[in-house]
Amino acid sequence: xxxxxxxxxxxxxxGQEMLKILWERKIPISEIYAFASEKxxxxxxxxxxxKIKVEKADVSNISKADxxxxxxxxxxxxxxxxxxxxxxxxxxxxxxAFRMDPNVPLVIPEINPEDLNNHKNIIANPNCSTIQMLVxxxxxxxxxxxxxxxxxxxxxxxxxxKDAINELLQSTEAYLKGQDISPTVFPYPIAFNLIPHIDxxxxxxxxxxxxxxxxxxxxxxxxxxxxVSPTCVRAxxxxxxxxxxxxxxxxxxxxxxxxxxxxxxxxxxxxxxxKEKKYPMxxxxxxxxxxxxxxxxxxxxxxxxxxxxxxxxxxxxxxxLNAVQILERLIM
Amino acid sequence: xxxxxxxxxxxxxxGQEMLKILWERKIPISEIYAFASEKxxxxxxxxxxxKIKVEKADVSNISKADxxxxxxxxxxxxxxxxxxxxxxxxxxxxxxAFRMDPNVPLVIPEINPEDLNNHKNIIANPNCSTIQMLVxxxxxxxxxxxxxxxxxxxxxxxxxxKDAINELLQSTEAYLKGQDISPTVFPYPIAFNLIPHIDxxxxxxxxxxxxxxxxxxxxxxxxxxxxVSPTCVRAxxxxxxxxxxxxxxxxxxxxxxxxxxxxxxxxxxxxxxxKEKKYPMxxxxxxxxxxxxxxxxxxxxxxxxxxxxxxxxxxxxxxxLNAVQILERLIM
Numbered sequence: 148x149x150x151x152x153x154x155x156x157x158x159x160x161x162g163q164e165m166l167k168i169l170w171e172r173k174i175p176i177s178e179i180y181a182f183a184s185e186k187x188x189x190x191x192x193x194x195x196x197x198k199i200k201v202e203k204a205d206v207s208n209i210s211k212a213d214x215x216x217x218x219x220x221x222x223x224x225x226x227x228x229x230x231x232x233x234x235x236x237x238x239x240x241x242x243x244a245f246r247m248d249p250n251v252p253l254v255i256p257e258i259n260p261e262d263l264n265n266h267k268n269i270i271a272n273p274n275c276s277t278i279q280m281l282v283x284x285x286x287x288x289x290x291x292x293x294x295x296x297x298x299x300x301x302x303x304x305x306x307x308x309k310d311a312i313n314e315l316l317q318s319t320e321a322y323l324k325g326q327d328i329s330p331t332v333f334p335y336p337i338a339f340n341l342i343p344h345i346d347x348x349x350x351x352x353x354x355x356x357x358x359x360x361x362x363x364x365x366x367x368x369x370x371x372x373x374x375v376s377p378t379c380v381r382a383x384x385x386x387x388x389x390x391x392x393x394x395x396x397x398x399x400x401x402x403x404x405x406x407x408x409x410x411x412x413x414x415x416x417x418x419x420x421x422k423e424k425k426y427p428m429x430x431x432x433x434x435x436x437x438x439x440x441x442x443x444x445x446x447x448x449x450x451x452x453x454x455x456x457x458x459x460x461x462x463x464x465x466x467x468l469n470a471v472q473i474l475e476r477l478i479m
Numbered sequence: 480x481x482x483x484x485x486x487x488x489x490x491x492x493x494g495q496e497m498l499k500i501l502w503e504r505k506i507p508i509s510e511i512y513a514f515a516s517e518k519x520x521x522x523x524x525x526x527x528x529x530k531i532k533v534e535k536a537d538v539s540n541i542s543k544a545d546x547x548x549x550x551x552x553x554x555x556x557x558x559x560x561x562x563x564x565x566x567x568x569x570x571x572x573x574x575x576a577f578r579m580d581p582n583v584p585l586v587i588p589e590i591n592p593e594d595l596n597n598h599k600n601i602i603a604n605p606n607c608s609t610i611q612m613l614v615x616x617x618x619x620x621x622x623x624x625x626x627x628x629x630x631x632x633x634x635x636x637x638x639x640x641k642d643a644i645n646e647l648l649q650s651t652e653a654y655l656k657g658q659d660i661s662p663t664v665f666p667y668p669i670a671f672n673l674i675p676h677i678d679x680x681x682x683x684x685x686x687x688x689x690x691x692x693x694x695x696x697x698x699x700x701x702x703x704x705x706x707v708s709p710t711c712v713r714a715x716x717x718x719x720x721x722x723x724x725x726x727x728x729x730x731x732x733x734x735x736x737x738x739x740x741x742x743x744x745x746x747x748x749x750x751x752x753x754k755e756k757k758y759p760m761x762x763x764x765x766x767x768x769x770x771x772x773x774x775x776x777x778x779x780x781x782x783x784x785x786x787x788x789x790x791x792x793x794x795x796x797x798x799x800l801n802a803v804q805i806l807e808r809l810i811m
Contacts, residue, residue, distance in 0.1 A: 297725045319655065320655055323655075335762065339716055339761075341714065341716065343774050351777060351779065352751075352776050374778075374780035375779070376780070376781075378774065378786055380633065380723065383671065384672065384715075389675075389712075391712065391723075393629045421676075421680040426675050428667060430671065448706035449708075456712075
């Protein structure tokens with residue numbers, strides 16, 4: 148009659164959205180479990196009109212489920228997921244823990260669902276910034292082959308969880324009242340500011356967030372020849388990531404062909420009517436499933452390059468929705 | 480004993496900053512005039528510890544000055560400046576009116592001061608986004624020759640004047656109180672949002688702001704072979720523009736040479752120590768003269784390309800300071 152489904156990290160921003168989307172999309176569920184850390188044990192989360200009790204996330208609890216959607220810290224994923232997987236539960240993990248593991252498929256269902264065939268009970272959900280970029284670019288890549296991507300991100304605070312949202316709102320209010328701001332989640336005030344630093348710094352002074360966009364693109368598209376130049380920036384936006392992208396292809400195309408391709412592309416919605424001031428904006432993407440694409444412009448100098456502006460709800464398609472779509476493919 | 484200097488548009492954000500900088504930099508002034516539209520006539524503006532009376536901006540009034548710094552609407556510049564110039568006053572105009580006029584030098588004093596030699600009493604101040612980009616890139620261009628620039632901007636609202644600043648602050652407050660936002664300056668709410676639309680739309684669905692970055696780069700660097708791919712975005716930042724840039728050069732270089740070059744470059748301050756979380760941010764650039772450069776990274780795939788993050792106070796180096804620096808060159 149249905150599957151036993153667990154959400155691990157059910158009290159977080161992404162975990163709650165997972166429960167919401169599982170309900171909305173009428174996934175056939177016989178049992179739903181909500182797991183979180185010990186401190187949330189006994190609290191309740193919403194699942195449709197039901198309230199479900201939060202249990203402690205441990206191996207024996209989680210392995211009651213057929214499928215477990217993980218949205219917890221990388222370290223806890225690394226510890227719990229292999230043990231749960233060994234007991235036969237299939238895990239869709241939203242953290243960075245397994246994304247580059249050669250035994251773990253990294254999947255955007257619109258792009259590489261066939262990679263699911265080889266899973267060994269753990270499947271990784273890509274990074275939010277990578278998902279929306281590739282949902283927009285892959286339809287073009289399939290026709291004209293991507294050669295190079297320049298991407299600058301404008302990332303909302305919600306990717307960093309509830310505390311980050313509260314810090315943006317509270318520090319904004321403090322600023323408006325002329326009070327001092329003492330950030331704890333971000334290294335600097337995020338109110339009316341930009342922080343060009345997401346996740347830790349790695350080789351070549353790139354951040355991990357930037358490196359993820361490079362490596363995940365190569366893994367998902369099965370093409371490590373694509374040159375990706377990313378700069379990732381945290382902006383004072385509550386929800387919804389935006390990206391300014393220059394994409395360069397091997398083969399020639401017309402702008403009309405680009406529109407036609409994107410208008411037919413799964414998961415993509417084109418909003419691009421400059422005369423009517425229509426273009427994607429993060430303020431209007433909350434709770435929506437699509438990756439919004441606009442400001443399409445042929446490059447002024449490179450005939451095989453195009454400038455694009457891509458906006459999507461990072462909590463939804465960038466995290467919870469993509470995980471549920473992977474689940475849908477698995478139970479199809 | 481000094482020059483007669485006029486600030487035209489003296490009650491605006493840039494006009495007031497011009498007066499402040501003229502005072503700070505001890506420009507030799509015998510008479511200072513503040514001009515604005517009729518509706519500000521009789522009000523007062525600060526000049527050091529003095530209060531100066533605002534007079535109506537008309538040709539006979541302004542032409543009392545030896546030099547006039549214009550920061551008014553493009554239409555009024557177009558009407559007034561040629562008439563004032565004909566009477567012998569030298570105009571440094573901050574609007575878009577004359578920037579691409581072949582008879583008008585477009586000058587960033589650190590880059591092309593020699594272009595001032597050919598002025599015909601009107602000199603144009605470049606667009607804020609262009610100024611900070613080129614102050615950062617020109618020192619590298621001189622050594623390795625720029626071939627291509629990808630730039631995504633994160634522009635503060637102050638570039639659009641006092642009303643825009645008020646709209647950001649008021650709409651942010653309204654949002655926090657759960658009230659509706661009715662924007663009048665911007666086409667959409669700017670609080671917690673990004674608007675990928677600055678100035679009007681032009682050919683190829685580029686905005687004028689984007690086209691300015693292309694054409695002004697070519698004119699200032701005297702090189703129209705440089706491929707510029709811009710996307711300009713308004714962000715909920717009060718003051719200070721930021722830019723994520725990928726710059727590609729003709730010749731090879733090392734990252735060490737880039738640092739050495741930028742550290743010696745006029746008007747540039749390098750803030751780039753990821754381990755110590757040091758990078759430029761708009762929150763900290765207000766009232767500062769420098770163009771701040773950081774997040775320097777060799778491109779992961781293109782040996783002659785570099786990723787850079789550039790932040791500057793758009794009202795200061797992006798407008799008022801650059802105009803006063805042009806004046807300094809003229810009276811040197």
